[in-house]
Amino acid sequence: MTLNASAEWEATSSVANRAIGTVTSVDVRSGAVVAQGQKLYSVDLRPVHVAQGTTPMHRDLQLGASGPDVAQLQQMLITVGFEPGDVDGVFDVGTVGAVRSWQSREGIEPSGAVALGDIVFVPELPIRIRIDPDTVYTGAILSGGERAITGLGAPRFTIALDDRQAELVPSDAAVVVQGPSEPWGAVIERVERDENGAAVATLGTGDSAPVCGDECAEAVGTSGTTLFSSQITLVPHTSGLTVPAAAVSTDASGVAVVVGDDGAKHSVTVVASAQGMSVVEGVPEGMRVRVPFTEREG
Template sequence: MATSDVIERERPYAGVTVDQRRRRASDGWVRGIGIATVALLVGFAAGWAGTTVLAPPQQVLEAEAFSAVAVVPGEVGSSITLNSIASWATSPVAVNGAAGIVTSVDITAGASVERGQRLYSVNLRPVVAGQGEIPAYGPISPGDAGAQVSQLQQLMTDLGFWRGAINGRYTAPFATAVRNWQRASGYPVDGVVQAGDIVWVPQLPARMSFDGDTIATGRVVAAGEGDVVALGSAPTFTIPLQRAQTRLAPTGTRVIVQAPDGSLWDAVAGAHTVDPMSSETVHVALAAPDDGPVCADTCDLIGAEGQATLLSEVVTVPPLAGLVVPASAITTGVDGRAFVTDAEGAQHEVTVVQSARGMALIEGVAEGLEVRIPAAQGQ
């Protein structure tokens, strides 16, 4: 071999010995083996991840995908609890005519008062109720005549003390009737009815009350001071709502009102009236289903003074009874039909009668059938 050829072939390795060239060749082979090994490991790891991590664990998912609940009898409905306001409408019907110290108050505010019933006393002299349109304006004595006498004659007749004619004449026989009434009622027996003895009101019986700041035991009262007021035949009941809430109580909605003693009064929603002070507040009137008073024959439970705030249940979805399941057990197909799936996976077509508050009333399956619901629902 020519010397020049040897020199050309060895030029790239100028300054490197043969041993060094061998070591470098050996190191390159080792690095090649290492790279190949890493590539194989990476490929193995990727394959394991694809088969172990990414593959869906079907049996685990299927086991945890649902729980089973039984179809059971029950009710499905919905309601909300709101406050209703009960208050009496009042109107002045008479003015106290007695003067002195109020020595007793004999009725509770809002009590129903009959003819001749004692209301209060002034200087121990009774003040009673009488029905009549003419206010007392002076004493009625034997020999008097006129409309005041006729009004008194009618009261004595109603109370059973007078059986004669109602002719507006205070005769001797009528004076005897008056004295008998005075004796029975606690008045001085003199036949003279003082202006403050009877509070004349247009209609009796009536629920009545007083000006509590004036007619109260121990207070000094003058003739003409202290209103006697009559209450309406029954308190009014309303539910104040924000305008956006009125859809919850359309006319005819059932409302259950809790009375002060814990009993329940049945009512229905009526007219909606916008509050004159705030256009965002609407008052929904309540009435009994038979259009009578909500409180029926227990209206005495509502105090005559101020307003009573009562818890009320507004029935937004009337309850229906039947077979019920959680609403999450119902599946609707593309054709609009509803069905439930039993624990074994079989589907049963059902009719959803009503749903509310996460429950559904259904028809088409038997009581006791176990149906699937999402696992979280069954926990």
């Protein structure tokens, strides 16, 4: 069965911009993986950097300040090669010196204080991000507070099924998704109904790896949904001894059997059936089996 698979990045976090002014450059593309201290974009020629932390940037950080946001800044400074002293959440003279050195390297006036819009804290780094292209673009005017940055997990692959397709598709069916350069192997992990009652199959790989492997960044767009042709295997390829499917019946105990030329019943295991034939186990090669005759009128 050939259907379209939809791929969409799952959002793990959303972070607000706090810089105010005109965007003068965008320095990372959407879908890029960013790390501690990396420059994301500039506002009024002043760079905005990313750092790790669960406390959002909500004030200027300067001499005398204290709190978890200061500790997050100190950790970022250490990671990018500067020494503020202990990561104790106290903005002391050591932190002032480290901030000045960092600002000088980044082309910022070395004031020793970090302005509100100079850093955005995200919960984890490194992380793949999406910078909203409708909000942050060269020439855009920012007023502060825009939800500009989204942390991305892995693309989620799904296939929409109508009711008939949902009945035909096995719950663990193999799927081949056609990537831009090579096919990706996947399996159907579950089939669920959405809020409208439509059946949706979720694809996976059987482990934590994404369906698109190492090609996710290039293959899946960070805005909206990307479609890929996919093939669902309804009946797995298999080999073995075959008999006409009509030759297989069940006895009184529910066991599958075939009847030989001598009239004896032989228990079999049906491995797969398709196109009027069944692959079976439990009978020798070359044995002739009976196919029940059905009398028809006319």
